[in-house]
Amino acid sequence: MENPYQTTNSNPIYTNSEVFQQDRQAERLEATSFAQSALYGSKGWVRLISVLGFIYFAIMALIVFFTLSFLGSGAGGLGVMIVFMTLIMTVITFMLALRLSRFSSSIARAEVSRNPHDLEDAIYEQMRFWRLTGIMTLVVLVLFILSLISP
């Protein structure tokens, strides 16, 4: 006589592979609805900061442009060095703002499509932003330490 309360492992209806797949399904990483709403909630703030970054970039670009036009061809070594450093900072500001903008856009795409690859893009863009910020932090730190050491 068949026991209806028997565990699934010995029940001939469930094969071992099905149980394995069910277990794997449970272990798989998922973005819960709470995690999704938190990510979608950060979209506006990231967009705001990226727009502020673009505004800051525009102001810095104007400063570089006017400084170059005032310096002209008779610029000394120090003047050129300062303009060059400002130019590098301007480019980095633009890149940071661009990455934040892409991060925000990827979040918006993920919100609409609910596609795992759009979520992947968002997290990847965020990683690129933090990597650039971290590299810049390291460079500034090294320059600061060098300025302390050098006479």
Added chain:
Amino acid sequence: MEPPINPYEAGQIHLQTFVDRSSYIPVTPATVNALLATKFWVFLVGIVLLVLNCIYTLSIISLGLDMSGGFFVAIIIPTIFTFLQLVLSVRLIQYGVAIGRLKRLGTSEEFEQAIVLQSKFWKLLGVISLVMIVLMVASFLISIFTVRSAF
């Protein structure tokens, strides 16, 4: 008289633990890898921010307070911004710790925690940026009115 409870009745036992997984998005391995790659940079930026904050606070304390700008300008505003910067750096470090936990445990809850912490960071940064813009506009307007009233 109450009917006897049948513990084997379908749908009764797991009723309270049922979770609707239809809205969940699967997290791809590339997403997890991108998040794990963020950990080092987030930690670095968070710790550098924290150290800079400590150096700034110690230098203010050791050099003494310049009260020429008044109590509000000399004490209140720097204290608020130092505190906000401290919270920002702590949030970043917490985010890095959450990514580390995700690496160790690999559960959806840890992924959720990491995403929630990054969302809180962006929200706080956005609020600080907005407050700074409002303060800048206010100080600009005050300076214009002060100059106009002087003439």
